[in-house]
Amino acid sequence: MYALSFPWLNTGEITFLKEHIKPCIDILKEKDSIVIIPMFREDSIEDITSEALHIKGLYDKMLLDS
Numbered sequence: 001m002y003a004l005s006f007p008w009l010n011t012g013e014i015t016f017l018k019e020h021i022k023p024c025i026d027i028l029k030e031k032d033s034i035v036i037i038p039m040f041r042e043d044s045i046e047d048i049t050s051e052a053l054h055i056k057g058l059y060d061k062m063l064l065d066s
Contacts, residue, residue: 008038008039009037009038009039010039010040011039011040011041011044014037014039014044014045015044018045018047018048021037021048022048025048025049029050035049037049042054
């Protein structure tokens with residue numbers, strides 16, 4: 001099993017890079033790998049992922065503060 005983590009990507013960056021990232025993710029998913037893409041909005045990556053996990057932290061704090 002492999003693990004790959006991307007740097008923090010905002011929604012614009014993931015939209016711009018998605019066509020380049022998807023082939024890499026597909027290959028890694030075939031190898032039962034874990035791919036980590038830290039970001040605020042899960043809907044930005046739902047078409048290239050099989051599962052998204054919400055990690056409690058800064059995002060929750062920002063929601064509570066708004």
